[in-house]
Amino acid sequence: MTPVTEIKPGPTRNDDGSDRTLRADARRNHGAIIAAAKKLFADEGLDAQMPDVAKAAKVGVGTVYRHFPNKEDLIAALAAERFERLAEKAREGIEAEDPWEGLCDFIRFAAQIQADDRGLCEVMGSRPGVMNASALAVGLDELCDKLVKRAQRSGELRKDLEWQDIPMIACSLGRITAAEEGPALGRWPRLVEIAIDGMRAPGSSKLPKPLTRT
Amino acid sequence: MTPVTEIKPGPTRNDDGSDRTLRADARRNHGAIIAAAKKLFADEGLDAQMPDVAKAAKVGVGTVYRHFPNKEDLIAALAAERFERLAEKAREGIEAEDPWEGLCDFIRFAAQIQADDRGLCEVMGSRPGVMNASALAVGLDELCDKLVKRAQRSGELRKDLEWQDIPMIACSLGRITAAEEGPALGRWPRLVEIAIDGMRAPGSSKLPKPLTRT
DNA sequence: CACTATACGGAATTCTGATTCCGCTTGCAA
DNA sequence: TTGCAAGCGGAATCAGAATTCCGTATAGTG
Numbered sequence: 502m503t504p505v506t507e508i509k510p511g512p513t514r515n516d517d518g519s520d521r522t523l524r525a526d527a528r529r530n531h532g533a534i535i536a537a538a539k540k541l542f543a544d545e546g547l548d549a550q551m552p553d554v555a556k557a558a559k560v561g562v563g564t565v566y567r568h569f570p571n572k573e574d575l576i577a578a579l580a581a582e583r584f585e586r587l588a589e590k591a592r593e594g595i596e597a598e599d600p601w602e603g604l605c606d607f608i609r610f611a612a613q614i615q616a617d618d619r620g621l622c623e624v625m626g627s628r629p630g631v632m633n634a635s636a637l638a639v640g641l642d643e644l645c646d647k648l649v650k651r652a653q654r655s656g657e658l659r660k661d662l663e664w665q666d667i668p669m670i671a672c673s674l675g676r677i678t679a680a681e682e683g684p685a686l687g688r689w690p691r692l693v694e695i696a697i698d699g700m701r702a703p704g705s706s707k708l709p710k711p712l713t714r715t
Numbered sequence: 716m717t718p719v720t721e722i723k724p725g726p727t728r729n730d731d732g733s734d735r736t737l738r739a740d741a742r743r744n745h746g747a748i749i750a751a752a753k754k755l756f757a758d759e760g761l762d763a764q765m766p767d768v769a770k771a772a773k774v775g776v777g778t779v780y781r782h783f784p785n786k787e788d789l790i791a792a793l794a795a796e797r798f799e800r801l802a803e804k805a806r807e808g809i810e811a812e813d814p815w816e817g818l819c820d821f822i823r824f825a826a827q828i829q830a831d832d833r834g835l836c837e838v839m840g841s842r843p844g845v846m847n848a849s850a851l852a853v854g855l856d857e858l859c860d861k862l863v864k865r866a867q868r869s870g871e872l873r874k875d876l877e878w879q880d881i882p883m884i885a886c887s888l889g890r891i892t893a894a895e896e897g898p899a900l901g902r903w904p905r906l907v908e909i910a911i912d913g914m915r916a917p918g919s920s921k922l923p924k925p926l927t928r929t
Numbered sequence: 930c931a932c933t934a935t936a937c938g939g940a941a942t943t944c945t946g947a948t949t950c951c952g953c954t955t956g957c958a959a
Numbered sequence: 960t961t962g963c964a965a966g967c968g969g970a971a972t973c974a975g976a977a978t979t980c981c982g983t984a985t986a987g988t989g
Contacts (some may be wrong), residue, residue, distance in 0.1 A: 524935055524986055551977065552939090566978065583825040626840055629896040642898065661926040662909075669891050669899035669906055677883050682843040684856065685883035692883055695876075699913030708946030709917060712875040738956055738965055765947060766969090775968030780948065 531568050533558040539582070540576055542620030547576060547627075549620075577631050580624045584635035587611060591644035599658035601707065604648045604667075605697050611671035614692045616678035623677045636668065659702045670696050742921045745782050747772040752789055755794070756834030760791060761841075763834075791845050798849040801825060805858035815871035815921065818862045818881075819911050825885035826907045830892035850882065865909045873916045884910050 523531065537557035541549040551572055555562045569575040590610045597603030615622045624631055636642060645667040652658035674696060678689045691712045698709045739743065751771035765786055769776045774792040783789040804824045811817030829836045838845055850856060859881040866872035888910060891904045905926045912923045 521887070526986070527936060530936085548976090550975090555939090562978080563939065563980085564937055567936070570978095572977070598917075624892055629894060633897040636897075659923075659926075661928075665898035665902060666905060666909070666926075668897075669894075669902055670893075672899065672910070673887040673890045673906060676840055676887045680843060680886075682880035683847040683850075683882075685886065688879060688883060691880060692887060695880070695913035696910060697913070698915075699909035699911070701912075703923060709873075710879075712873075738955070741966060744967085762946090764945090768944085769969090777969065778949080778967055781966070784948095786947070 511518040523631055527568075530558070530560050530564055534560060534565055534568055534575075535578065539561045539579055542576070542579060543618040546619040551575075560574065573631075576620070576624065576628070577635070578633045579620065580628075580631050581638060583614060583621050584639045584641060586614065588639035588641050588644060591641060591648060595644065595647050595651065600648075600651040604652040604658065604700075607648060607696060608667070608671060608674070609693055612674040612678055612689065615671075615675035616689060619679055622675050622679045625672050632672075641668070653702075657705050657707060658700060663701055666700075670700075716905055741782075744772070744774050744900075747791060748774060748779055748782055749792065749796075756790070756793060757832040760833040761837045764877055765789075780904075787845075790834070790838065790842070791849070793883065794842075794845050794849045797828060797832065797835050797851060798853045800828065802853035802855050802858060805855060805862060807890065809865065811859050814862075814869040815864040818866040818872065818914075821862060822833055822881070822885060822888070822911060823907055826888040826903065829885075829889035830903060833893055836889045836893045839886050846886075855882070867916075871916055871919050871921060872914060876914055880914075 509616065534554065538549075538554045541554055541557055551565055552562050554575070554671055555565045558565070568605070569578065587610070591607050593609040594603030597606070615625060624688070648665035649658065649662060649664045649667060653660055674689065677685050677692060680686050680689070694710050694712055701707065701709070728857045752763075755768055755771055762846050765779060766776050768789070769779045772779070779789070783792065801824070805821050808817030808821040811820070829839060856878065860878035863872065863876060863878045863881060866895065867874055867876070887904065888907055891899050891906055894903070908924050908926055915921065915923070
């Protein structure tokens with residue numbers, strides 16, 4: 502494996518996990534690249550180009566590649582950040598006073614962050630590997646499980662729903678948040694509410710939120 | 716515009732809509748190409764390669780390109796076929812004894828054909844232009860409208876649902892039918908039923924179909 | 930202040946597929 | 960059966976990105 506190296510103190514580590522302090526300019530560039538890539542991928546989706554990321558970060562392509570050995574790795578790094586946000590929201594949902602609302606809000610949030618980030622959307626749709634790895638890394642699966650169990654205990658969530666259904670729903674919702682054309686344009690929040698209503702326990706006391714008109 | 720040409724009788728027309736009979740071999744090849752492409756795209760998705768389509772159809776690449784000026788056009792032709800099937804199913808749903816079941820079956824069908832055809836799945840997810848054009852061509856929009864109105868009149872479908880929601884739902888369902896990995900694998904029929912339950916009118920008499928265990 | 934390990938920039942290269950081109954075939958009408 | 964327009968095959972070309980390479984620049988150290 503990796504040879505043992507003595508740990509030197511330093512503010513940031515290399516991406517490959519090796520312990521070595523980065524030179525100040527490198528650290529600065531690293532941040533600039535991530536920031537630029539985040540914006541670019543969010544706006545243009547996964548086929549934003551590496552040279553453009555470099556340009557946006559005011560850096561040469563070579564530099565981008567020193568920090569991220571290839572595009573896929575850059576994408577994965579960005580995805581990891583987003584999943585961290587998701588996990589955070591899930592934890593919040595678990596703490597929520599109302600278990601059912603906690604779950605719903607998590608789902609709404611998942612749809613929203615996909616609506617705001619075309620890149621994430623595409624990762625969810627076409628990079629199951631990256632997605633599952635990211636989810637695993639932040640423990641999203643267990644969080645979903647908790648969210649589901651708690652909402653079921655409260656009686657609002659249908660009993661036959663399983664935690665695996667949550668990422669599946671979130672994923673499917675993501676697909677239409679991206680619509681920029683056609684009859685579905687801008688209606689995705691309706692779909693979110695429909696899916697949520699489908700998760701309600703048959704005799705639930707809560708009233709379904711009426712779908713908003715366009 | 717197109718210059719006026721006298722219409723000559725003939726069994727098949729050119730793709731470009733010009734009226735001219737195709738030579739027998741050309742007609743045969745045309746069919747072979749479509750058949751091969753259908754299978755290839757269904758299996759491998761939209762990035763199946765043109766030379767492979769040619770190979771599968773036992774034809775040279777050049778021939779593929781004589782029949783379809785470019786890949787996008789080939790994809791559109793295949794999509795058109797699928798949408799024809801969808802429209803057919805929608806008409807069937809409109810005739811169905813039970814309006815609610817007619818609508819549900821249409822949605823289930825839409826999910827199923829995407830599950831069976833990765834190419835269609837990807838068209839739905841990333842070619843809004845092709846998709847909308849195909850839908851328009853077969854009159855799917857009006858069909859959805861009829862389906863919705865009828866199910867609402869029967870009382871089973873929630874009143875605030877609009878026809879535009881149907882293609883949106885179908886589209887979103889398609890996303891996970893493709894999952895080949897991760898927790899959602901093989902569970903898409905559950906999602907279909909969840910979405911359907913979300914469409915039910917609040918006081919509906921029908922019992923929700925229980926989600927099937929994995 | 931020198932020195933050198935790190936980093937940088939960006940032109941050049943490579944890869945992957947789509948698409949074109951053109952000499953050869955072949956239906957089919959006369 | 961002949962003539963030739965309509966078709967065919969597939970090697971060659973083109974195009975759009977990703978990724979590499981290497982000469983130059985510069986933090987950080989003694």
